Amino acid sequence: MNKNHIAADKPSIFLVGGTGAGKTELALNLSVYYSNLFGSSNLLDLDIVNPYFRVRQFVDDIVQKNINVICPEPRVRFGDVPALPSAAWGALESHEESVICDVGGGEPGLRLLGRLKEIADKRKSSVYFVLNPFRPDYIDIKHIEEEFRHTCDLCKLDVTEIIANPNLSDYTTVEDFERGLDIIRGLSETTKVPIGFCSAPEKAAKELGADVGAIPGFCEYKGMKMFIIERYWSVPWHFGVVSA
Amino acid sequence: MAKVLMKGNEALGEAAILAGCRYYFGYPITPQSELPAYLAKRLPQVDGVFVQAESEVSAINMVYGAASAGARVMTSSSSPGISLKQEGISYIAGAELPCLIVNVMRGGPGLGNINPSQSDYWQATRGGGHGDYRTLVMAPNSVQEMADFTLAAFEYADRFRNPVLMLSDGVLGQMMEPVVMPSPKDYDIDSKKWALGYTGKDKTARNLCTSIFMGQEELEEHNWSLYQKYQVITDFFKANKELAVEEYLCDDAEIILVGYGIISRILKTVVEKCRKRGIKAGLVRPKVLWPFPSEIISKLADKASKFLVVEMSYGQMVEDVKLAVEGKKPVYFFGRTGGAVPSDFEILNEVDKIVRPD
Structure with a gap:
């Protein structure tokens, strides 16, 4: 078997971007997608700072989907310490499996990537800048571009594509999505970094009129690739009131 | 501000600025650290002051100082850190100073863990520190309310000259929801005629903000006055049921x-x-x-x-x-x-x- 061919097909992906961009949700879904495609995949939890809503919370659920979750060992998994799993290097070096890296934790998390640069470059990794323009820091395109440049500087990796993830959680309207997508197109034009794909949960994608297929999976949306995701953050207050 | 996706901790921080709060003193602890992190960035942009104190004890005493001067001021922490602040909260309540104290509750007792909890109810509603005092305690249930209640909290604090405690938890602090920020509120520092440094137009004598009352009769009178104020607060919420429940x-x-x-x-x-x-x-x-x-x-x-x-x-x-x-x-x-x-x-x-x- 041609090892280079395997390496080309089984990607190494780093998801970077600000808090609330949707990196973890995307990482979970991309891992499932590549596991369905190749029989298994590695999901690397590089969120060393945030206390809640991390990949490691889903270890028991997604291990059944043939996903090898690489995160700190159980006794420190929910500790308030910035622990990096030792198995991370092995997963990135092996080339035998696809590996999706969820790089959370803001600036400290991004700085961590500098240490992985050599290994990431060697494997010709894809670096996705995940962007949700509805975060409070993104007052205008100038602020978004600053955040983009800052992210690139900190992580020492070249961002290969922008992933458009415009959302207001489960309350996103079609108008919100389109408005957000326009803002992200603006960043792509300014930075000359292409939009790899946009992303939406199944319900929102149907409302947008996308031709939804397998979940998670890709479909077409207005000449752009759209990645349909499943929401893993299920909360027990479906009926709970949000007054906004 | 248009609808944005925010963490509860961030929404509370932004709302505090809209409420006119320009002083934050605190110390990091999970799961509330996004709040000081947010204000560390935002307060200098609005000519505010952010100080990461050397401890929770220092932070609450800095709040005491700023509140004495009549400023809108706040601190925040999570359960073990709020325990550390109790002495200062008692002093602030005794000196009748308005401020906002935020508790993003985590598991206890002791160091517990960083996960969400509601086990500080007794501490919040029974005083927590020593002496006959009460803090007004508010309990939001969404990111939107983290913002809305913050504006209300500063209003209540000034109105009743009393510390207000926002009892949140790890989920509310960390979760993200869409939020529309409330309209900013102005407040008149010169209306605080009790504040240190207030001289008024007629240059009246210096004020003193203190919780020490050496004489038995003096302290009893002060405590009686506090008790009557707590009754006023209770009656206010009885009369405004929709605000309470x-x-x-x-x-x-x-x-x-x-x-x-x-x-x-x-x-x-x-x-x-x-x-x-x-x-x-x-x-x-x-x-x-x-x-x-x-x-x-x-x-x-x-x-x-x-x-x-x-x-x-x-x-x-x-x-x-x-x-x-x-x-x-x-x-x-x-x-x-x-x-x-x-x-x-x-x-x-x-x-x-x-x-x-x-």
């Missing part, structure tokens, strides 16, 4: 679920599911925990036949509900601790056991 489908309810904060969101789901199954359930959600809305719950006990209190603790608010119900109807309890957030399914099972014991 949310009632949902209580009119014909045979069982009333009681919960605050994030639990109330889950209980609303449970009420809906109960109704679909033919169980007449309702919800009471205290938005203000001290003064506790006892009168409203007491009136509901004349109609409903059972109460179920749900908390992320082994049962703290349930004692206030029992006092309010006055033995008229049975009060049941269901709680989870250690960071567990009870599911709607678990609570529905409890309702079933109570309503359909066979």
